[in-house]
Amino acid sequence: MASSFTATELFEAIESGEDFVLLDVRNEEDFSNFIVEGPNDIEMLNIPYFDFIIDPESSVAKVPSDKTLMIVCAKQGSSEYVASVLTEFGRENVSHLDGGIISWGNVLVSKRVNSDNDSYEMWQFNRPGKASCSYGLVYGEEMFLFDPSRNLAFYQKFAESRGAEITHTFETHLQADYISGSPLIAEATGATFVAHEGDYGSGIHEYRSIVDGESFEFSNEGGPSTLCTHSPGHTPGSTSYVIDEKFLISGDTVFIVSVGRPDLGKQVVEWAKTLYSTLKERISILPDSLIVLPGHYTDWSIEADSEMRIMNNFGAVKKYNEQIYGIDDVDEFVSYIKSNMREQPDIYDQIRKVNSGHLTPSNDEQNIMDLGKNECAASSKTI
Amino acid sequence: MTDYNEELDCSGMNCPMPILKTKMKIDTMKDGEVLRVIATDPGACSDMPAWTSRVGHELVENCEEGDKFVFYIRKGE
Numbered sequence: 001m002a003s004s005f006t007a008t009e010l011f012e013a014i015e016s017g018e019d020f021v022l023l024d025v026r027n028e029e030d031f032s033n034f035i036v037e038g039p040n041d042i043e044m045l046n047i048p049y050f051d052f053i054i055d056p057e058s059s060v061a062k063v064p065s066d067k068t069l070m071i072v073c074a075k076q077g078s079s080e081y082v083a084s085v086l087t088e089f090g091r092e093n094v095s096h097l098d099g100g101i102i103s104w105g106n107v108l109v110s111k112r113v114n115s116d117n118d119s120y121e122m123w124q125f126n127r128p129g130k131a132s133c134s135y136g137l138v139y140g141e142e143m144f145l146f147d148p149s150r151n152l153a154f155y156q157k158f159a160e161s162r163g164a165e166i167t168h169t170f171e172t173h174l175q176a177d178y179i180s181g182s183p184l185i186a187e188a189t190g191a192t193f194v195a196h197e198g199d200y201g202s203g204i205h206e207y208r209s210i211v212d213g214e215s216f217e218f219s220n221e222g223g224p225s226t227l228c229t230h231s232p233g234h235t236p237g238s239t240s241y242v243i244d245e246k247f248l249i250s251g252d253t254v255f256i257v258s259v260g261r262p263d264l265g266k267q268v269v270e271w272a273k274t275l276y277s278t279l280k281e282r283i284s285i286l287p288d289s290l291i292v293l294p295g296h297y298t299d300w301s302i303e304a305d306s307e308m309r310i311m312n313n314f315g316a317v318k319k320y321n322e323q324i325y326g327i328d329d330v331d332e333f334v335s336y337i338k339s340n341m342r343e344q345p346d347i348y349d350q351i352r353k354v355n356s357g358h359l360t361p362s363n364d365e366q367n368i369m370d371l372g373k374n375e376c377a378a379s380s381k382t383i
Numbered sequence: 384m385t386d387y388n389e390e391l392d393c394s395g396m397n398c399p400m401p402i403l404k405t406k407m408k409i410d411t412m413k414d415g416e417v418l419r420v421i422a423t424d425p426g427a428c429s430d431m432p433a434w435t436s437r438v439g440h441e442l443v444e445n446c447e448e449g450d451k452f453v454f455y456i457r458k459g460e
Binding site: 030053077 | 399402426429430431
């Protein structure tokens with residue numbers, strides 16, 4: 001029996017820069033649509049598993065013999081098969097990914113964001129398969145979640161490990177690029193689902209509607225406040241959360257690099273103007289010391305800190321995105337947005353319908369819909 | 384509907400089994416004969432065309448019948 005590794009172990013291998021070859025045995029089309037990516041470059045090889053069925057000998061010969069091999073396929077079966085073929089040909093140090101590419105797509109990596117000395121814990125849950133982040137705020141025996149994915153088991157286990165219960169699950173906006181876990185988590189745990197009516201008003205989920213400027217507190221006194229700041233543009237209901245006057249959970253409004261694209265709703269001029277007002281009147285005025293905790297990232301090498309956390313202070317973010325924050329004319333801003341526009345993946349319409357509750361695919365279908373990197377930033381390349 | 388010589392039911396199997404079984408079956412057939420393969424794994428939808436073009440068989444037709452995927456493959460020379 002060949003050995004296996006989990007998606008978390010794969011991330012750790014990439015993060016620590018281990019020397020291995022990732023052998024992806026899915027067909028070329030699936031491989032070109034979505035690959036394993038992480039904080040370091042990965043030596044990668046795509047040889048479809050059926051090549052090992054058609055001509056095992058020459059397929060094995062294409063695989064480097066002096067490296068550790070980590071094999072990935074769609075669901076696990078084919079990578080196990082290829083591992084067994086390689087082992088028959090005398091190859092050693094061969095293992096396969098438990099649960100296939102879907103488990104990679106769903107894996108969450110947790111990193112503590114605030115100081116160990118604080119009375120509360122702020123956590124970033126990075127989903128490398130989606131290049132997105134959700135967040136957890138723990139105080140006493142309560143945990144607030146922000147923009148969770150569908151990985152209910154992970155969040156429950158995490159809360160348990162902190163001796164807490166999930167009491168609130170906040171959405172920064174109606175996501176288009178991944179299926180939100182908030183409805184699922186609210187149902188499973190009884191947590192209050194908190195969202196803005198600008199995005200969720202026409203949906204069918206039950207939720208607690210946000211009032212701009214209100215603050216959510218933990219039951220026990222002395223905890224960090226969660227201040228809701230309506231920041232429309234990416235979507236009409238986009239809301240950012242200021243935690244303890246120190247952190248900005250910015251959703252898809254402010255990224256470390258770029259800002260959230262306002263063209264996904266197909267009303268590009270109107271939404272771009274709204275985003276301009278939001279950036280000028282509601283975001284730019286925030287203190288430079290605020291730590292931005294974004295919903296997405298595109299480049300680890302720029303957006304992650306030395307501990308591989310996707311975060312930076314707002315002063316640095318403004319400086320890095322001077323091309324955007326420096327625009328002082330609404331028409332110029334609209335032109336900038338338009339010149340950076342690109343197609344959105346077809347699946348986004350479907351995902352929005354799932355997130356608003358108007359479409360309820362099976363779990364397997366949701367897994368497939370939920371696979372693939374996000375396309376949420378207003379500018380696709382590094383500025 | 385395409386005429387066929389042999390049939391293979393891979394319902395309930397996950398990859399690599401549908402391709403593996405199809406290869407074994409088609410190896411026993413004559414050139415030009417058609418094999419009808421039934422599968423339930425959605426992975427087969429992209430793998431079957433990729434595999435047939437790789438080995439020189441012809442995917443004559445593929446369709447969905449209820450919750451099953453059906454492929455007609457003509458054995459290449």
